Amino acid sequence: MPAAVRRESGNTSRPVARRFADRFVDLAQARSPLCLGLDPSEDLIRHWGLDDSVEGMHRFCQTVLEAAADEIAVVKPQCGFFERLGPGGMDVMAKVIRQAKSQGALALIDCKRGDFARTMTGYAQAMLGDDSGFGGDAMTVTAYLGLDALRPVIDRAAACGAAVFVVVRSSNADGHFLQKAMHDDGRTVAEALADSITVINRETGEGIGHVGAVIGATIDAADSTVLDRLPLSLVLAPGVGAQGATISDVKARFGRAAKRTLPSVSRAILAKGPSVAGLRTAIRRYRDEAWAANSEQ
Numbered sequence: 001m002p003a004a005v006r007r008e009s010g011n012t013s014r015p016v017a018r019r020f021a022d023r024f025v026d027l028a029q030a031r032s033p034l035c036l037g038l039d040p041s042e043d044l045i046r047h048w049g050l051d052d053s054v055e056g057m058h059r060f061c062q063t064v065l066e067a068a069a070d071e072i073a074v075v076k077p078q079c080g081f082f083e084r085l086g087p088g089g090m091d092v093m094a095k096v097i098r099q100a101k102s103q104g105a106l107a108l109i110d111c112k113r114g115d116f117a118r119t120m121t122g123y124a125q126a127m128l129g130d131d132s133g134f135g136g137d138a139m140t141v142t143a144y145l146g147l148d149a150l151r152p153v154i155d156r157a158a159a160c161g162a163a164v165f166v167v168v169r170s171s172n173a174d175g176h177f178l179q180k181a182m183h184d185d186g187r188t189v190a191e192a193l194a195d196s197i198t199v200i201n202r203e204t205g206e207g208i209g210h211v212g213a214v215i216g217a218t219i220d221a222a223d224s225t226v227l228d229r230l231p232l233s234l235v236l237a238p239g240v241g242a243q244g245a246t247i248s249d250v251k252a253r254f255g256r257a258a259k260r261t262l263p264s265v266s267r268a269i270l271a272k273g274p275s276v277a278g279l280r281t282a283i284r285r286y287r288d289e290a291w292a293a294n295s296e297q
């Protein structure tokens with residue numbers, strides 16, 4: 001029976017959504033694995049000649065999605081930039097997520113939540129699944145309070161065909177002070193986290209699992225061995241474009257994981273607006289590069 005029509009045991013009314021990993025693999029082939037970052041910062045909105053208001057933000061996002069049309073696999077709203085305008089900004093994020101999904105893309109909310117377990121239940125209910133507050137297909141989290149604290153998000157993702165991306169190695173160098181700290185057993189914090197993620201994905205036993213990792217595209221070759229510890233994870237790779245990494249860097253540095261990677265670009269595309277044609281040219285350039293890199297291996 002196709003996963004799309006499988007039903008949760010004991011529940012005859014609610015179909016289980018197809019798994020995020022399966023939906024991403026299909027979209028990566030049909031469109032490209034590119035993840036389009038939607039970061040409506042004050043400086044970008046003003047650079048477009050718009051008011052930094054709820055209306056200006058909505059116009060900004062609609063224009064980006066108009067340019068992306070049905071050519072992008074994943075849209076990643078950066079929650080922080082929506083939150084800064086309060087409830088109005090968050091309402092725009094909800095609308096943007098609906099619009100991206102109606103264009104056939106997956107919506108990955110980049111909110112990097114990381115609290116203790118009981119509170120994570122609230123964040124999971126806010127972000128993940130069609131019946132959540134914001135209707136995301138995936139969200140980012142941080143594990144500074146421990147991976148067990150993230151269980152409510154991980155379990156909800158498994159139940160509703162969503163995904164969770166745990167920050168393992170960030171794209172900014174100052175994060176490495178924590179991520180490269182060493183455990184007594186000789187593993188770095190990032191390596192130990194990667195191993196724990198793989199244990200959870202292995203328990204699910206369905207190939208690529210619902211717990212992904214964030215690994216900056218800016219990672220150097222020597223540090224990319226952490227990816228060998230994540231054989232069952234999708235990898236979100238921010239840092240392409242404005243932070244200096246290229247799609248070719250991702251292919252070269254990420255090795256076998258490159259095929260499971262979502263290279264993410266925000267400013268390098270968004271700065272081409274407000275012209276839809278300018279945005280579309282930039283989107284297509286990164287999309288084609290990502291698609292070619294993905295199909296070459």
Ligand SMILES: O=c1ccn([C@@H]2O[C@H](COP(=O)(O)O)[C@@H](O)[C@H]2O)c(=O)[nH]1
Nearest residue numbers: 078170171172216238242243265266267
């Ligand atoms: O390690 C990380 C994790 C997340 N990000 C986010 O990705 C985008 C990057 O934007 P660019 O304009 O393409 O540099 C942004 O939303 C970050 O918060 C990251 O950069 N690094």
